[in-house]
Amino acid sequence: MTAKSAQRSVALSITGLSKSFAGVRAIDNLSFEVPEGRAVALIGPNGAGKTTVFNMVSGVYPVDCGTIAVNGVDVTHMPSRKRIAAGVARSFQNIRLMAHLSVLDNLLVGQHRRNASIAAMLTPYRLVPSHRWKREALQALAESGLEAYAKENVGALPYGVRKRIDLVRATLAGANVLMLDEPAAGLNPTETNALRGDLQALKARGLTLLVVEHDMHFVDSVCENVVVLNFGQKIAEGPLSTVRQDRLVREAYLGVEEEA
Amino acid sequence: MVSQQIVNGLMLGSIYMLVAVAFTLAIGVLNFLNFSIPGLFMVGGMAAYGGVKLGLHWSLAFAGALALAALISLAVERLAYRPMQGGDPEAPLVSSLGFLVLLENLMLIRYGSDQQAFPPLLADMNLRIGDLVIGMAQLASLALSIALVVWLSWFLSATNSGRRIRTVAESGETAVLLGVNMSSLAPRLFVGSAMLAATAGILFAVNYQQVSPFMGEGVGFKGVAAMIVGGMGSIWGAVLGGLLIGMIEVLSISVIGANVVNITVYGLLLLILILRPQGLIGRPPSREKL
Amino acid sequence: MSGYLTGVLVTLSFNIIAAYAVYLPIAAGQLNLGIAGFMAIGAYAAAFLTNEMSWPIWAAVLVSAGLAGSVGLMIGLPVLRTHGIYLAMATFALGQVISAVFLNLEVVGGAAGYPVAAYAPPNIVFAAAAGVVGFMLLLSTTRFALYLTAVKSDPTVADLLGVSVRGIQAAAFTLGAMVAGFGGALYAHHYSFIEAQHFNVMLSVFPVLYVLFGGTQTVLGPLVGALFFTLAPEWLRASAEWRYALFALFIILFMAARPQGLVTMSLFRLFGRRKPQVTT
Ligand SMILES: Nc1ncnc2c1ncn2[C@@H]1O[C@H](COP(=O)(O)OP(=O)(O)OP(=O)(O)O)[C@@H](O)[C@H]1O
Ligand SMILES: [Mg+2]
Numbered sequence: 001m002t003a004k005s006a007q008r009s010v011a012l013s014i015t016g017l018s019k020s021f022a023g024v025r026a027i028d029n030l031s032f033e034v035p036e037g038r039a040v041a042l043i044g045p046n047g048a049g050k051t052t053v054f055n056m057v058s059g060v061y062p063v064d065c066g067t068i069a070v071n072g073v074d075v076t077h078m079p080s081r082k083r084i085a086a087g088v089a090r091s092f093q094n095i096r097l098m099a100h101l102s103v104l105d106n107l108l109v110g111q112h113r114r115n116a117s118i119a120a121m122l123t124p125y126r127l128v129p130s131h132r133w134k135r136e137a138l139q140a141l142a143e144s145g146l147e148a149y150a151k152e153n154v155g156a157l158p159y160g161v162r163k164r165i166d167l168v169r170a171t172l173a174g175a176n177v178l179m180l181d182e183p184a185a186g187l188n189p190t191e192t193n194a195l196r197g198d199l200q201a202l203k204a205r206g207l208t209l210l211v212v213e214h215d216m217h218f219v220d221s222v223c224e225n226v227v228v229l230n231f232g233q234k235i236a237e238g239p240l241s242t243v244r245q246d247r248l249v250r251e252a253y254l255g256v257e258e259e260a
Numbered sequence: 261m262v263s264q265q266i267v268n269g270l271m272l273g274s275i276y277m278l279v280a281v282a283f284t285l286a287i288g289v290l291n292f293l294n295f296s297i298p299g300l301f302m303v304g305g306m307a308a309y310g311g312v313k314l315g316l317h318w319s320l321a322f323a324g325a326l327a328l329a330a331l332i333s334l335a336v337e338r339l340a341y342r343p344m345q346g347g348d349p350e351a352p353l354v355s356s357l358g359f360l361v362l363l364e365n366l367m368l369i370r371y372g373s374d375q376q377a378f379p380p381l382l383a384d385m386n387l388r389i390g391d392l393v394i395g396m397a398q399l400a401s402l403a404l405s406i407a408l409v410v411w412l413s414w415f416l417s418a419t420n421s422g423r424r425i426r427t428v429a430e431s432g433e434t435a436v437l438l439g440v441n442m443s444s445l446a447p448r449l450f451v452g453s454a455m456l457a458a459t460a461g462i463l464f465a466v467n468y469q470q471v472s473p474f475m476g477e478g479v480g481f482k483g484v485a486a487m488i489v490g491g492m493g494s495i496w497g498a499v500l501g502g503l504l505i506g507m508i509e510v511l512s513i514s515v516i517g518a519n520v521v522n523i524t525v526y527g528l529l530l531l532i533l534i535l536r537p538q539g540l541i542g543r544p545p546s547r548e549k550l
Numbered sequence: 551m552s553g554y555l556t557g558v559l560v561t562l563s564f565n566i567i568a569a570y571a572v573y574l575p576i577a578a579g580q581l582n583l584g585i586a587g588f589m590a591i592g593a594y595a596a597a598f599l600t601n602e603m604s605w606p607i608w609a610a611v612l613v614s615a616g617l618a619g620s621v622g623l624m625i626g627l628p629v630l631r632t633h634g635i636y637l638a639m640a641t642f643a644l645g646q647v648i649s650a651v652f653l654n655l656e657v658v659g660g661a662a663g664y665p666v667a668a669y670a671p672p673n674i675v676f677a678a679a680a681g682v683v684g685f686m687l688l689l690s691t692t693r694f695a696l697y698l699t700a701v702k703s704d705p706t707v708a709d710l711l712g713v714s715v716r717g718i719q720a721a722a723f724t725l726g727a728m729v730a731g732f733g734g735a736l737y738a739h740h741y742s743f744i745e746a747q748h749f750n751v752m753l754s755v756f757p758v759l760y761v762l763f764g765g766t767q768t769v770l771g772p773l774v775g776a777l778f779f780t781l782a783p784e785w786l787r788a789s790a791e792w793r794y795a796l797f798a799l800f801i802i803l804f805m806a807a808r809p810q811g812l813v814t815m816s817l818f819r820l821f822g823r824r825k826p827q828v829t830t
Contacts, residue, residue, distance in 0.1 A: 058710055084712040098703035100767055101696070108693065109700045113712040115693065126691035173711065293635055343806040350581050354762045355805040357755060362798035369791050481642075481751060488639050519661055522650035529643040534628045537636045 010072070011036040011177045011208035012057070012088065017066030019052055019232075026052045028232040030066070034177070039199070039209040041219040041240070044229035045252055050212040051093055053229075054179050058090050059083050070177060084113050089175035091166045093182050093212070097154040103165055104150045107137035110169035140168050144198050160191040167198065177208045184218045196221055216240065228252070263392055265514050266507065271398045271467060273506020274405035278460035279483025280490065280498035281409060282453040288493025289429045289449055292352055296336045296359035298480020300329045300454045304461025305471040306367045309378050318381055326458050332363070333454030337447050360476070367473035375472045378465040401463040408459065413495050425449065429493060482509070485529040491542020500540055504528075556672050560740065562780040563679035567733035568757035569764070569772035570686050574726035576758075576766050577695070578719050579702030580630070581638040583754050584645025585730045590749035591618040591648060592731025593738035594658050600668040600739065607668050611735040618731020623724040630719055645754045653746035663745030670739035678736050682729060683773060690769035698722055699767075763801065765811025774813050 012034040019027040027049045034040045042050050055061045057068050059080025067076045070086045078086065097106050111133060115121075125131040141147045144164055154162055163186060170178055183199070184192050192215070199209065199222050213219050219226060220240050228236040228243055230252040236243045243249055279301055286294040307328050311321025340355035385396035416422035428435040428445065436442060464479065465471045482505055490501025505525055512524040532539060568585060575582045592614045599610035629640045658664045689695055697718050700708045705715045738744045756779070764775025782800075786793035804812075 060706065060710070081709045081712055081714060084710065090710065092707070096704055096707045098700050098707070100703050101699055105696055105699075108696055109708065109711055109713065112693070112697070116712060121693045121697070123693065124688055124691040125693070169711075287635065293638075339802050339806045344809045350576065350758075350762055350766075351805065351809045351811075353581075354759050355802045357759060358798045358802040358805065362795055362802065365792075365795035365798060369795065477751065481646075484639065485643065488636070492635070519653050520650065522646045523654070526643040526646035526650070530629075530640060530647060533632055533636055533640040533643065537632045 009036050010034070011038075011070070012210060013069045014053070014057070015067045015069075017053070017056065017068065018064045019049075019056060019061065020064055026232050027056070030229070030232070030234055032227045032234060032237060034208055034210050036176075036208055037203070037206050038225065039203055039211060039223040041211045041213055041223040041226040042229060043213065043216075043219065043226050048229040048252075049232040050229055051181055052232075054090055054181055054210075054212070057083075057088060057179060084173050084175055087175045088177040088179065089170045089173045090179040091170045091181055091183060093185070095159075095162050095166050097162055097166055097169070099153075099155040101154065102150070103141070103146075103152055103154055103157070104134065104137055106154060106165065107140065107169055107172055108133055110172035111137065113173040113175070137172065140172060141165075143201065144168055145194060160187045163187060164191065164195060164198065167195070171202065171207075176206070177210070178202065179210045179212075181212045182214065183211065184213055184215050192218060261391060265510050267392065267394055267398070269507035269510035270503060271402060271506070272510055273486075273503035274402050275460045275464050275467075275479065275502075276483050276486045276506050277409065277499050277502025278405050278456050278463070279479060280486035280502045281412065281495055282456040282460070283484055283487045284493055284495060284498045285449055285453040285456070287487070289425055290341065290446060291432070292341055293356070293484075294336070294341075294453070295353060295356040295480075296333070296340065296363070297453065297457045297483070298476030299360040299363035300333060300457040300476075301461040301464070301480055301483075302367065302471075302473060302476030303329045303332060303363055304458030305378070305465035305475055306371065306461075306473065307458075308462045308465055309376055309471045310371070312379055322462055325462060326455055329454045329458035329461075330451045332359070333450040334447055335359075336454075337450040341446065341450070360480075364473045364476070371473065373473060375470050378469045378471050380469055381466055395467070397466050401467055404459075405463065408456070409495065409499055412456075416495065421448075482525060485525060488539055489529055489532050491539025494539070494542050497539050497541045558780065558784055560672050560675050562776065563675045564733055564737055565757070565760060565776040565780050566679045566773060567682050567729060567736075568753075569760040569776040570682050571726045571730035571733060572757040573686075573761045573766065573769075573772040574698075574722045574729065575719070576761055577698040577702060578722040579705070580641075580719055580723060581758065582641045582723065582726060583638050583751075583758065584641035584643070584648070585726070585757055586749040586751070586753040587645035587648030588618045588622055588727040588730035589734030589737065589753065590652050590744075590746065591621055592734030593744045593749070594652055594655075594664065594734075595731075596735030597664055597666040597738040597744060598658055601664075601666060607670055607674075607739050610668075611732060611739070614735040615728045615732035618734070619724050619728030622727025622731075623720065626720055626723040626727070630716060630723060642751070642754070645749075646751070649746050649749040652749070659745070661746070663743055666738045666742050666744065668739055669742060670736055672740070675736055675740050678732070682732070686769055686772075694718075694721070695769070759801070763805070763811055765813040767810065767814045771811055771813040775811070778812070 010033050015031045017027055017030040018025065030053065042053060044050055052061065056063050059078065063076060067074055069075065070083065070088045073086050075083050075086050098109065101109070115133065125133055138147055138150055141150055146161065146164060146168065149157060149161060149165070154165065163183065167180060167183055184195055187195060196218065202209065211219070211223060223240070225238060226240050226243050227234060228249050235248040235252060236246045279297065282297050283294065286292045286297070304325050307325035308321045311324050312318055316324070336356060336359050340352055340359060344352040381397060387394040387396065387399060416426055424435070424440050424445065427438060428440055428442070461476070464475065486501035486505045487498050488501070489504060490497030490499065508524050508528060509521050512520055571585050571588070572582055595614035595617050596610040599605040599613065600607055625644060629637065629644065632640050652658060653661055697708065697713050700713060701715050701718045709715050760775035760779045761772045763778065764773065765771035783793050783797055786796055
């Protein structure tokens with residue numbers, strides 16, 4: 001418990017993390033922290049290992065070595081299912097909404113963490129007109145201006161809309177740390193602006209964000225700090241404006257996103 | 261006498277083995293649990309019987325039965341496999357079972373539901389080694405089954421077509437990227453797997469001298485069991501599983517009694533699935549990527 | 551009601567119960583090809599309780615359903631470690647083993663079969679089927695039903711959202727086994743005679759066909775599938791010996807044209823948004 005109170009201000013802390021796939025190092029001795037209430041971007045070229053970090057934090061992949069702590073609790077060996085209760089939720093690079101469910105139903109599944117009792121599972125809530133759960137999910141949709149899609153099947157929706165719904169679902173578990181994997185990828189400028197608004201609203205609510213993103217304008221407008229990965233190693237860390245001057249970063253990004 | 265039982269077990273096992281290989285081709289390469297295979301097994305036996313009854317020479321009757329099974333299998337590919345690509349993984353089960361029911365009922369209409377006696381081909385030619393009696397038909401069938409499997413495994417490892425098939429088995433997507441033409445490969449695999457099943461049906465008819473419209477069910481389901489016990493998608497797994505299941509069936513009938521066959525055979529299958537789902541010589545399934 | 555009609559409706563009732571026994575695990579992405587085994591457990595246990603212990607039918611039926619469920623849970627836990635085709639095969643093997651065990655169990659008649667003294671009249675059977683349908687409709691309005699679809703649709707993400715995938719699957723499997731046992735127990739008391747050979751592969755497989763034909767996306771699919779599979783062959787009676795062949799041909803052509811089954815979500819949408827599914 002002393003460890004917990006000492007680290008209270010750190011929402012997510014990664015120490016000495018490594019992971020190999022078939023002998024190839026995807027993540028190499030990576031350490032960084034995300035302070036409570038801040039937004040940090042995890043950037044790097046394609047294949048740098050960003051999604052792999054998310055997968056280890058959320059428990060999809062076991063770590064080879066290193067530790068992961070969420071809100072001061074070591075989750076390194078916690079089953080993936082329990083990590084959302086420890087306070088970390090995520091979205092997916094390749095949108096993983098449940099295709100046969102409506103938008104609203106996807107969001108209701110997202111609420112599970114806060115309604116996990118047997119009694120909640122067996123409540124015939126669909127018989128109740130405007131049940132609390134439904135109102136809450138619709139409210140969250142409305143805050144992103146997406147309420148018109150509530151009854152649609154997710155399979156038929158435009159990419160940008162699905163991407164943003166994936167984000168809304170991640171927020172509904174009540175986790176205080178959100179990991180967003182390329183939330184702006186594939187969005188048109190209007191949608192990107194709306195997304196920026198969504199993320200700023202989340203920050204205003206005190207949530208902690210770890211964002212993987214290739215769009216540096218977007219990163220600049222949302223995140224205070226960036227961590228740069230290349231071949232699984234951290235090559236720079238700090239405010240974007242500083243990191244941008246870094247020689248290693250320039251080499252890693254040669255030809256990529258060098259405007260502005 | 262135990263050695264006689266072993267010979268009988270091997271014989272039965274070699275039939276299961278062919279059916280198991282037929283299943284394994286469909287599931288290992290195309291990821292399709294093809295329940296029309298028991299029907300094609302039955303078509304092999306029944307159509308051969310029908311041909312012989314019409315007065316055809318046995319070789320013509322057999323060839324006709326194989327051709328018929330191949331044609332039906334092409335229809336299965338068209339109607340049960342192709343339209344289901346990308347849908348629910350269970351959906352093809354319905355139509356392939358539909359084919360089983362269809363074939364059984366067509367044969368029922370033509371020949372009635374009773375067991376029919378299949379005329380003996382190599383009647384009283386038996387090989388005697390001490391007390392051991394081995395029918396020539398048994399011996400010929402065993403040799404043929406083994407030759408077929410050996411040829412198939414050579415074909416898969418040494419020819420270009422075989423390598424293409426194995427690429428598809430590894431990963432359908434990669435295979436398409438490498439330029440494998442699935443819409444011409446799939447029908448050929450269906451024909452191949454139908455030929456194996458129908459051959460097994462003919463061998464069954466010749467050896468046990470009886471056929472019926474429902475002969476495919478028992479053998480077909482044991483063929484599935486054999487495939488999984490050995491290891492899904494592996495030809496030699498199907499061989500091992502087939503022989504093992506045949507042996508266990510014959511031995512448990514002679515040692516305990518006919519009523520326990522399903523307990524021992526399917527008990528073994530259940531045990532394998534719980535302890536070693538990849539089968540005796542199969543590889544474990546890989547994990548998904550996010 | 552004429553004897554013929556009653557007979558058809560009784561068959562329909564048993565088919566509906568069997569279809570929902572299969573639907574529960576399928577809705578969570580697990581194909582149970584051994585439902586006949588759980589029917590056998592329900593049938594033999596209930597028959598034993600009324601025959602040898604003089605229990606009233608209702609108590610025997612309920613306890614046997616519970617027993618089939620518990621066996622489902624006990625055997626299901628190790629079996630549910632497997633996935634996809636392996637799971638389907640494991641349940642298939644399980645069904646075969648269970649009915650073969652009854653074939654060898656002399657206390658309940660062994661291979662000779664087991665007569666059942668107490669009788670459940672058609673009305674009881676109808677009421678039971680209606681009860682199962684009502685229960686399923688109610689269940690479909692809960693989070694549990696939602697999680698069944700979620701677990702089927704994307705188990706990895708369901709797990710990351712905190713849903714216990716194995717818990718949901720085990721619950722669906724157990725509930726399905728219970729419903730199957732319930733149907734089997736009633737079957738024994740309606741037809742007054744059971745034999746192990748009745749609980750064979752085809753008895754397991756046909757309800758799967760009803761469900762996949764009707765469609766797995768909605769709770770009404772199994773009902774529609776069971777209705778169709780029971781009534782259509784009756785309509786085809788005129789062409790007596792051809793009827794199953796024609797029927798099989800129809801199924802093949804139908805599934806080729808509509809692989810997702812008859813009743814789907816989008817079908818609901820087509821027939822207006824009046825469905826109380828989502829109320830704002
Ligand atoms: N399950 C896996 N098996 C094998 N290799 C993997 C697996 N997951 C990731 N990798 C490898 O690890 C490396 C890092 O992949 P990762 O997906 O984390 O990159 P990324 O930084 O998210 O890239 P992108 O910007 O393209 O999303 C890549 O070389 C990838 O091929
Ligand atoms: Mg990535």
